[in-house]
Amino acid sequence: MSEPSPLSLAPVIVTLIVALAARNVLVGLFTGVLVGVAMVANVAALEFVPTLVRDHIVPEVADSYNASVLVLLAFIGGFVKLIEVSGGGTAFARLATRWVAGKARAQLGAWAGGIMIFFSDLGTPLIVGPVFQPLMDRLRISRQKLAFVLDSTSSPVAILIPFIGWGVFIMSVIADAFAANAVTQSEWNAFVAAIPFQLYAWLAIAMVPALTVLDFDYGPMARAESVATTAARDDSAGDNPNARPILVWLPLVVLGITLFASLRSYGFPFEQVAGADFRAGLSAAYFLAAVTIVVLMLYTGVSALLDTFGHYIVGMTGMMPIAATLVLAWTLGTLSEALGTGPYVAEVARQGLSGELLPAVVFLLAAAISFATGSSWGTIIIMMPLAVPAALSTDALMPVVIGAVLSGGLFGDHSSPVSETTILSSTGAGTTPLDHFQTQLPYALTNGAIALVGFVAAGYSGISWVAAGLVIVQFAFLWQLRRRLQRSIRDR
Numbered sequence: 001m002s003e004p005s006p007l008s009l010a011p012v013i014v015t016l017i018v019a020l021a022a023r024n025v026l027v028g029l030f031t032g033v034l035v036g037v038a039m040v041a042n043v044a045a046l047e048f049v050p051t052l053v054r055d056h057i058v059p060e061v062a063d064s065y066n067a068s069v070l071v072l073l074a075f076i077g078g079f080v081k082l083i084e085v086s087g088g089g090t091a092f093a094r095l096a097t098r099w100v101a102g103k104a105r106a107q108l109g110a111w112a113g114g115i116m117i118f119f120s121d122l123g124t125p126l127i128v129g130p131v132f133q134p135l136m137d138r139l140r141i142s143r144q145k146l147a148f149v150l151d152s153t154s155s156p157v158a159i160l161i162p163f164i165g166w167g168v169f170i171m172s173v174i175a176d177a178f179a180a181n182a183v184t185q186s187e188w189n190a191f192v193a194a195i196p197f198q199l200y201a202w203l204a205i206a207m208v209p210a211l212t213v214l215d216f217d218y219g220p221m222a223r224a225e226s227v228a229t230t231a232a233r234d235d236s237a238g239d240n241p242n243a244r245p246i247l248v249w250l251p252l253v254v255l256g257i258t259l260f261a262s263l264r265s266y267g268f269p270f271e272q273v274a275g276a277d278f279r280a281g282l283s284a285a286y287f288l289a290a291v292t293i294v295v296l297m298l299y300t301g302v303s304a305l306l307d308t309f310g311h312y313i314v315g316m317t318g319m320m321p322i323a324a325t326l327v328l329a330w331t332l333g334t335l336s337e338a339l340g341t342g343p344y345v346a347e348v349a350r351q352g353l354s355g356e357l358l359p360a361v362v363f364l365l366a367a368a369i370s371f372a373t374g375s376s377w378g379t380i381i382i383m384m385p386l387a388v389p390a391a392l393s394t395d396a397l398m399p400v401v402i403g404a405v406l407s408g409g410l411f412g413d414h415s416s417p418v419s420e421t422t423i424l425s426s427t428g429a430g431t432t433p434l435d436h437f438q439t440q441l442p443y444a445l446t447n448g449a450i451a452l453v454g455f456v457a458a459g460y461s462g463i464s465w466v467a468a469g470l471v472i473v474q475f476a477f478l479w480q481l482r483r484r485l486q487r488s489i490r491d492r
Helices: 006-022 023-038 045-062 063-088 088-096 105-117 122-136 143-152 165-180 186-197 197-216 220-230 246-266 275-300 305-317 318-340 341-349 358-373 376-394 398-415 420-429 431-460 468-490
Strands: none
Touching: 006 143, 006 318, 006 358, 023 045, 023 165, 023 305, 023 318, 045 063, 045 318, 063 275, 063 305, 063 318, 088 246, 105 122, 105 143, 122 143, 122 318, 122 420, 143 376, 143 420, 143 431, 165 186, 165 246, 165 376, 186 398, 186 468, 197 398, 197 468, 220 431, 246 275, 275 305, 275 318, 318 376, 318 420, 358 398, 358 420, 358 431, 376 398, 376 468, 398 420, 398 431, 420 431, 420 468, 431 468
16 A cells, blocks of 8 residues: 555545536546556656556456446346336336326335335435336426435435344444454444434435425526426436336335345344345346346237347436446546545544544545445445444444444545435436436435534534434524525525
8 A cells, every 4th residue: 555645545536527517427437547556656657557457447347346236137137228218218107197297296105115115225216216217307396306306215224234234244344353353242233333324314305305395496406496396397208108106016025025025044034144145236236136027028019029138228328327337436546546535534533532422523524435435335344343443442332433434434425426326316316416416416405404513512412313313403403494495486
């Protein structure tokens, strides 16, 4: 690892500048990766691209975790494409509009759907998004709003569940940090104790119903909703006289049953399941769900057999831009690690800390690293070994500090245009990652500011119900902001 220095931030800064200037995350990532490779590898000009491919791109693709994610994305892509061409989403939307009286119920329905699909933060946006997208379009709700709902119910829900991939990963990192510092507490008990202090996750989940009840949006999201309200609506999109809602709900039922059945031998959902086993089970579930759609499409006369195979392959190959984006994001994270970006940021903020203020500082530090790298998992890996000994040396409350690491990683991830959840949520909603990033950022910053106050309070008090108090503060803030904006509009 290179000696940490301010220059370690250069690839990340270049990525953000280029992505915003070009309005293209992929271009920004590629540029940032080129800068990172130039800083890490001292090679001749003709060897630059071979070094990039051989030493950085290929290892990221070959990594077992990354490879399993890419394979899973291919299965998801095929499944989503079949959902789209079957017309089942449109049929479901038309059926749903009979009982969905307005925008509020539609948003709450998507929110509830995202929570129920808790078993996969990667799958949530790509399952719920295509199902609710036709309904949102019919009710003139912006794609950006749907992406926000999806992003608020993917990682924020998954990070609270101990027995799925997120929980398994987090507990393994906690276990390593505890072992290195002779902490005897089990990683399971530590994770469970930290759940009430995952303040950002609770705030992110609560914000969707709060905004819905208040019928309120602000910032770029308000403008996106205004455009969606006045935009022309095409109700014929995806029409097929043979399409039925069963083309949506039955494959989802099959998906859920298959997942639980394939993981039952591991004790799921009451026992921890290794990430590799979970992703393998989820891939199988998506495949059988796709087979179900094919059978239903043939039975209802929606499509011929060869056409369904063609659609499935198109859906799988259509995930290539997402796969490329993720590979470049992973590469950027690895280069940032090699340059010492995380330790540099950590060292800058780790001086002169008190135990009471440590959770707040850890939260800000984790948020900065996660925003810069676009990876909450990478942030957790970096921060947990630093936060645990810092908590021990300052007598800080360990559950609060662990909660701060997880919340900061999630906050930065929600605020970053290059994060996995930003990319996948925008894809599931049918909008661009940059549009999603810009519309969600004010909401993420609001929750981040409230969470920061909460970590200061929790650092001093250790009260486990501080999250409930913050949800009330969040609602009160949004209510007051709504009143002030409405008053300013009337006064014009």
